[in-house]
Every structure is written in C-alpha cells, then in structure tokens.
Amino acid sequence: MIKTVLDLLWRQEKERPEQTALADENSEVTYRAYASDVRKIGSYLLAHVTHGEIRKPVAVLIDRNLRSIETFLGIACSGNFYVPVDPALPEMRVQTILNELQPLAVLDATDGGHKCKVPALSVREILEGTEGDMSAAGSKTETAESGREQNLETILSGMIDTDPLYAIFTSGSTGVPKGVLIAHRSVLDLVHSFEDAFNFPDGNVFGNQAPFDFDVSVKDIYNALYCGGTVQVIPKRMFVMPKTLIPYLAERKVNTIIWAVSAVRIVADFKVLTDVEPETSLQLKDVMFSGEVMPVKALNYWMDNLPDVRYVNLYGPTEITCNCTYYVVDRRFDAGSALPIGKVLPNMRICLMDEQQHRIRETGRIGEICVEGTGLALGYYNNPEKTAESFVRDPETTGYQNLVYRTGDLGYYDETGALMFANRSDSQIKHMGHRIELGEVEAALNAIDFITIACCIYDTEREKIVCIYQSEAGDKKQIVAELGKWLPKYMWPNKYLKYEQIPMNAHGKIDRALLKQEILQKK
Amino acid sequence: MDEIMEILEEARPDVDFTKETRLIDDEILDSFDIISIVGELNDAFDIEINVNDLLPENFNSAEAIFELVEKLRQEA
Numbered sequence: 001m002i003k004t005v006l007d008l009l010w011r012q013e014k015e016r017p018e019q020t021a022l023a024d025e026n027s028e029v030t031y032r033a034y035a036s037d038v039r040k041i042g043s044y045l046l047a048h049v050t051h052g053e054i055r056k057p058v059a060v061l062i063d064r065n066l067r068s069i070e071t072f073l074g075i076a077c078s079g080n081f082y083v084p085v086d087p088a089l090p091e092m093r094v095q096t097i098l099n100e101l102q103p104l105a106v107l108d109a110t111d112g113g114h115k116c117k118v119p120a121l122s123v124r125e126i127l128e129g130t131e132g133d134m135s136a137a138g139s140k141t142e143t144a145e146s147g148r149e150q151n152l153e154t155i156l157s158g159m160i161d162t163d164p165l166y167a168i169f170t171s172g173s174t175g176v177p178k179g180v181l182i183a184h185r186s187v188l189d190l191v192h193s194f195e196d197a198f199n200f201p202d203g204n205v206f207g208n209q210a211p212f213d214f215d216v217s218v219k220d221i222y223n224a225l226y227c228g229g230t231v232q233v234i235p236k237r238m239f240v241m242p243k244t245l246i247p248y249l250a251e252r253k254v255n256t257i258i259w260a261v262s263a264v265r266i267v268a269d270f271k272v273l274t275d276v277e278p279e280t281s282l283q284l285k286d287v288m289f290s291g292e293v294m295p296v297k298a299l300n301y302w303m304d305n306l307p308d309v310r311y312v313n314l315y316g317p318t319e320i321t322c323n324c325t326y327y328v329v330d331r332r333f334d335a336g337s338a339l340p341i342g343k344v345l346p347n348m349r350i351c352l353m354d355e356q357q358h359r360i361r362e363t364g365r366i367g368e369i370c371v372e373g374t375g376l377a378l379g380y381y382n383n384p385e386k387t388a389e390s391f392v393r394d395p396e397t398t399g400y401q402n403l404v405y406r407t408g409d410l411g412y413y414d415e416t417g418a419l420m421f422a423n424r425s426d427s428q429i430k431h432m433g434h435r436i437e438l439g440e441v442e443a444a445l446n447a448i449d450f451i452t453i454a455c456c457i458y459d460t461e462r463e464k465i466v467c468i469y470q471s472e473a474g475d476k477k478q479i480v481a482e483l484g485k486w487l488p489k490y491m492w493p494n495k496y497l498k499y500e501q502i503p504m505n506a507h508g509k510i511d512r513a514l515l516k517q518e519i520l521q522k523k
Numbered sequence: 524m525d526e527i528m529e530i531l532e533e534a535r536p537d538v539d540f541t542k543e544t545r546l547i548d549d550e551i552l553d554s555f556d557i558i559s560i561v562g563e564l565n566d567a568f569d570i571e572i573n574v575n576d577l578l579p580e581n582f583n584s585a586e587a588i589f590e591l592v593e594k595l596r597q598e599a
Contacts, residue, residue, distance in 0.1 A: 239554040240547060241577045266554055270561075270574045432555045480536040490555070494534075 003161045004184040006076055008191075008225045009035050016228050019203065022066035023252070024233040029066060031228070034073075037127055041074025041107075043152055044126045049105045054079035054155065055163055057381070059103040061087040061120055062212040063110035064236050069212070069221055071109040071123050072166065076184075079155040080104065081164040083179065084213040087116035092486050094118060097169055097177060100382055161185035167381050168215050168318055171436050171491070173426070175443030179381035180215075186321040187218065189347055189374040191226040194219070196346040197326060198286070198312070200256065204229040205283075207254035209239065209263045215318045216290060219258045229255075239263055242272045247280055256286040258314075262433030264289045268298035273305040282306070290314035290323060292430035293421060296333045303332065315341035315421065317435075319390065319405050321375035324348045325419055340418035341411070348373040350419070351404070352411060357395045362413075366422050369411045370394075370404040377405070429458045431465060434490045441465065441483075441491055448482045450474040453502055455510045456493060457519055466519055467493035470502050524589050530563045531585060540585040547579040557582065564588070570595040 002008065009031075012021070017032035029037065046052065058075045062068045062084045075082040083101060085094060087110060094116060098106070108120035165187055167179040194200070206224045208231050210216035224231045232252045238245040245267070249257070257264075264287065267273060276282075287302060287309050294313055303311065316323035327342025344350050352360040352367030360367040372394065379387035394402045410422040427438040438456045445454035445467060454469035469479070476496045483492055497519070505511040531540045534556055538546075546552045552560070561572045570592065581591040 236553075237547070237550070240550075240552065240557055241579055241582070242554075243574050243577055262555070266558065269558060270577060272574050275574055477536050484537055489553070494559075 002188065004076065004156075004159050004163070005165060005187055005222060005225065006038070006073065006156065006159075008188075008222075009038060009073060012225065012228050016203075019228060020230045021224070022069055022231050022233070024065045025235050027066060029070070034070060037070045038073040038077050039152060041071060041123065041126055042077025042155075045075065045078035045080070045105070046151055046155065049121070050078050050080060052079075052151075052155070053104060054158070056080050057083050057101045057103040057167060059083045059085050059098060059101060059106045060212075061085055061106065061108045061110050061114065061116060061118070063087075063114075064211075064233055065109070065111055066231070066233060067111075067123055067127075068109040069231065069233075070127075071107055072212075072221070074123075075107070076165055077152065077156070079159060079163070081166055081181070083167045083169070085169075086211065086213050086488075087114035089116075089488050090485050091117065093177070093488065097179075100176070100179065101167075159184075161188065162378075164378055166218075168213060170318055171428075171434075171440045172386070173428070173437040173439035175440050175447075177440075178383055178386055180318045181378040181381045182218075182321055183378050186375045186377070187222050190219070190321050190323075191222050193346040193348065193375075194223055195226065200227045200229065200286075202228050205253050205255045206231050207249055207252065207257045208233045209257065209259040211236075214260070215322055216258060216260055219288075219322055223256075223258075239266055242266055242270055246272055246276045246282065249284060250280045250282045253283050255283055256288070257284065258286075258288040258290075260291040260433040261289045261294045262291065264302070265295065265298045268301040271301070273302070284309055286310045286312065288312040288314055290316070291433050291435075294339055296337055296339060297335045299329065299339070300332065300335065303329070313339050313341060315419075316371070316375075317405075317407050317409070319377045319407070320348070320371045320373070321377070324350055324371045324373070324375065327418065338420060340414065340416075341421050342418050344419075348375055352413070353406075359396060360412075363415060363417075364412055366410050366412045368425055369407045369409045369419070371407060372402065372404045376403060429465075431458065431463065432490050436465075436491050438465070441467075441487065441493065444483055444486050444491075445469065445479070445493075447486075448474070448479065451479070453510070455502070455512065455515070457512065457516050459495075459520060461520070464494040465492070466495045466497065468497050468499055468502060468515055468519075470499050524585075526567060527564070527589050527592060528585060530560060530567060531588070534560050534563070544584040544586075546584060547582050552582065560588075564592060568592050568596055570599055 012031045013035035020028050021031045021034040022029050058080050060071050072082045106120040107123050109123045161184045164181050165184045167181045169177040169179050172178045204227050206220040208220040220231050311329040313327040314323040315325045325341045327340045349372045351370050353370050354367050390406050391403050394404045408425050414420050429436050441456050450471050450473045452470040457466045503511040503514050
C-alpha cells in the first residue's frame with residue numbers, strides 16, 4: 001500500500017532505475033541513485049542524529065540543487081519531517097524559526113558559499129561517507145550496514161500517511177513566521193488530483209523555478225516522482241538575466257513548468273520569447289502558474305508566442321497543500337479582465353462563507369473561500385492558537401467534526417459558475433510572488449528604536465509596499481539597515497514617506513483609509 | 524549618472540552602488556530588482572532595454588548600467 005511519498009520512490013526505483021529523476025545545472029541522478037542517496041541520508045540520521053525519534057522537525061539549508069530534494073526525502077526516510085530554510089535569510093529570522101522548531105538537526109544541502117552561521121551537518125559529506133564518525137569508524141562492515149537498513153525498515157514500516165512530511169514557514173501577521181505542517185497523505189492526495197485533472201505522461205520533465213522553501217516547488221518534486229519523470233532545477237540567475245532561460249528549457253527538454261506568476265511574468269515583461277532563435281526546439285506542453293493574480297496581458301504574450309501550450313491558472317494557499325482550484329485557459333481574455341480561479345480540484349471541496357458563517361450559493365455575492373479535504377494541513381507547528389483560528393469546524397456539518405480551512409481570501413461565483421478571486425479579508429498581500437502579512441512588516445518597523453510610529457499600505461497598481469513613518473531621527477537607509485536584520489528582502493517597503501504627524505482617527509488608531517486615499521491618488 | 528544612481532538607490536537602499544562591481548555575479552541584485560530598475564530606466568531615459576541587453580556585463584556595476592543607457596540613448 002502507498003502510505004508515504006517514499007513508497008512512490010521505491011516503486012520508481014524498481015520500475016525505472018535508469019531513468020533520470022533529478023537534475024540541476026551540474027549534476028543528475030537516476031531513480032536508482034536517488035533512492036540509494038535517500039536511504040543513505042535516512043540511515044545516517046537514524047544512526048547519528050534521530051536515534052529512532054520520529055515525527056520531529058529537521059531543518060535543511062537549501063540551495064538550487066538536486067541534493068536539497070534528496071535531503072528532504074532522506075529526512076522523511078528517517079521518519080521525521082523536513083523544514084526548508086533559505087540560508088540567505090537574515091540571521092535573526094533563521095534563529096527565530098529554529099527556536100520555534102527546536103529541530104533534531106540542521107542539515108546543509110547547499111553547495112557552500114552562503115553566510116549562514118548556524119551549525120549544520122553537511123549532506124555532501126554524509127553522502128560521500130566523510131561526515132563525522134562515518135569515516136572515523138572506517139569499519140563499515142556489512143553487518144553494520146545491513147543492521148542500519150533493518151532499523152530503517154522498522155521506521156518505514158511503522159509510518160502512516162498522517163505523519164508529517166514537511167513544514168513551510170510563511171509570514172505571520174503578529175510578526176512571527178508560522179510553520180504550515182503538511183502530512184504525507186496530503187501530498188499523495190495532491191499528486192492524485194493532479195493526475196486526474198492534468199494527466200501528466202510517464203517520464204514528464206518538470207522545470208523547477210520555485211525555491212524549495214516555497215510550496216510551489218512541492219508540485220514539481222512529487223508530480224515528477226509520481227509519474228516517473230524528471231525534476232530539472234533551473235538556476236536562479238536565469239530569472240535575473242533571462243536570455244538563456246528559454247534555450248535552457250529546450251536543451252533540458254522541459255515539458256511542464258509550474259511557476260510562480262512573478263516568474264511567468266518575467267518572460268512576458270522582457271519579451272523573452274520574441275527573440276528566441278528559430279532552431280530552439282521547445283518541448284513545452286504545460287504552463288501552470290499560481291501565487292498571485294496573473295495579469296492577462298502577460299498571459300496573452302505567452303499565448304501569442306506559444307499557442308499550442310496548455311495554460312492553467314492554479315489557486316490555493318500553502319495550508320491546503322498547494323492548490324484547491326484550477327482553471328484551464330480555454331479562450332482569450334481581454335487585457336484588464338480577470339482570469340477565473342475556476343473549479344475545484346478532485347477530492348477537494350470549497351465553499352464561500354459570509355460573515356455569519358453561512359454558505360453563499362448565489363452568483364456574484366462575495367464570501368470567504370473555505371476549503372475542506374485531505375489536503376488540509378495538520379496545522380501550524382507549535383501554534384495551537386493560530387491553528388484554531390484558521391482550521392475551524394464546518395458550521396453546516398453538525399454530527400461529526402469536519403474541519404475547514406478559512407483562507408482569508410474573498411471570492412465569488414461568476415455567471416458561468418466559475419470561482420473568481422476578489423481580494424483579501426485582512427492585510428495579507430501578494431507581492432513579487434511572496435505572501436506577506438503587512439502586519440509583520442509593521443511590527444518590524446515599530447520595533448525600531450528611532451521610529452515613533454509606522455504603518456504600511458500596499459499600492460497594488462504600482463506594486464509597491466509604501467511605508468509611512470514618523471520618527472525622531474533616522475532616514476530611509478537606516479530603516480532598511482534595521483529591517484534587514486529581521487525581514488527578508490522581499491518584505492522591505494519599496495517607498496518611504498516621512499510624516500510630521502501620522503493622521504489618527506476618532507478611535508486613536510492610524511487613519512489608514514485617509515492615508516490610503518492620499519497615497520494611492522498621488523501620481 | 525546622478526539620475527541612474529538615484530534609481531538604483533531607490534530600488535536598493537542597502538547597496539553601495541559606488542563600490543559594487545559584481546552586482547549580478549555575486550547575486551546582489553535579484554530578478555525583482557532588475558525588473559524594477561529596468562522599468563525605471565526605460566521610463567526615465569525613454570529607452571527600451573530588451574532581453575539581449577540583459578547580460579551580467581551590462582548590470583554588474585553602476586558604471587556598466589550608465590554605459591548601457593548611454594548606448595541605447597544614442598541608438599534611439
């Protein structure tokens with residue numbers, strides 16, 4: 001029986017050992033080598049780190065390499081769950097995440113060259129057999145090896161599909177990031193529903209853009225594993241200087257890209273498809289995107305240049321395992337019109353709820369999008385309060401406990417019955433492909449000594465986070481220097497306005513409505 | 524040059540553009556910086572920086588960006 005994502009790996013190892021499973025710019029592995037590396041990492045962890053502990057977090061310093069993916073499954077193989085951490089994050093943030101987690105270990109899956117000072121075990125050395133006492137022992141007798149394998153076997157056979165597989169941290173409105181914890185069964189459910197909805201052929205090649213601490217990448221890793229395909233990890237620099245991007249997709253025979261909207265837009269914004277050499281033979285069949293609203297203009301650019309590709313708009317928050325609705329683009333939209341988020345994925349259910357927690361069924365009325373199904377996260381790790389706020393009992397199901405996740409996204413049904421995204425019910429924004437709680441940015445600003453008071457407003461049209469502040473001393477440069485100690489770069493405001501006196505409303509709170517009006521109307 | 528410096532500093536107040544010469548090679552600028560900087564440069568100088576201009580050697584330093592903008596202005 002398939003209980004965990006590891007069972008998918010063992011199956012591919014048996015069925016197509018020589019097929020390329022993972023590749024990055026400089027290396028590639030077959031399913032045979034992939035499975036062997038995963039067991040090696042699992043055995044090492046079991047013998048030297050976890051000592052049989054299960055369902056505990058192990059953090060991973062990630063890179064754009066295949067070793068990161070092997071490390072994830074290696075941790076799963078030890079019976080624990082992985083937590084990807086970008087080593088480029090500010091030190092204080094990494095520390096806070098690690099303090100929240102109390103991981104059994106931190107593994108370094110990078111190729112080196114990062115500045116993160118957290119003590120970590122090198123995965124490269126684990127795989128080469130030179131980490132710690134593995135080499136010192138020097139006596140890797142066959143009995144010792146098979147003993148380890150046996151232990152691993154005990155761990156694996158004891159696992160069930162509700163065991164956690166990974167936790168991904170997202171911005172938290174009170175200033176502390178939250179770890180969304182996802183079980184094996186939710187990821188298995190995701191690949192089954194994608195198979196039903198999109199039917200990727202055996203051996204399909206997925207071109208991975210999304211960083212591994214971003215759950216968009218979960219779809220690449222596990223859809224490829226499920227259909228016996230390949231994950232091609234695309235170097236980050238190709239999204240900075242995108243001239244080589246399309247030739248790379250062609251050379252690596254990429255069939256499917258499941259990217260953040262922001263990455264799909266880069267191609268359109270710089271007209272990357274226009275100047276492609278005619279001999280470039282792209283084998284692209286699917287372009288799927290999610291994370292924020294796709295501008296129709298950018299989509300039309302792609303459709304004009306690659307008319308035979310299937311374009312799919314995907315929607316869903318990390319808390320329901322990537323996506324809950326999809327829309328296969330079946331016609332051309334006018335620039336300025338909105339793309340539906342479409343219909344629900346197989347084995348998921350969504351409903352719209354009004355403020356009194358009643359279902360909305362009629363066309364056009366706006367309500368909060370709520371999701372139910374196997375995809376629901378196990379909750380926020382070590383955070384029962386936040387979990388209870390968002391994962392609630394469905395008020396319409398009274399006879400048993402049926403949880404729904406309240407996304408905080410507002411939507412409505414159009415005349416055709418397709419679900420449309422309207423906006424947010426709170427101050428969460430999507431900015432440059434990232435999900436950001438403005439409350440977290442404000443908390444960081446207001447923690448700065450020399451700032452009297454500050455708030456943030458999102459200028460959707462110009463795609464800028466505007467910071468309004470009142471301070472005794474300090475300028476923009478100093479504010480950024482302080483923010484940089486805590487917030488990742490994508491959360492920094494893009495514009496700073498110093499006020500002598502920030503306007504307050506009758507309740508003694510910042511008059512956001514007034515500020516918003518002033519700022520958004522300014523040219 | 525002053526205008527270019529202003530655009531660069533607006534996009535990334537934390538970077539010393541008078542000193543850095545490996546803005547792309549050392550991954551100091553990311554894709555979103557490039558998008559916003561290119562957008563601002565296009566508007567300010569009425570040029571169109573296209574994908575063929577997006578090479579590390581054109582963006583590694585403020586000086587290189589200045590030269591690219593000058594070249595495109597002359598061509599326009």
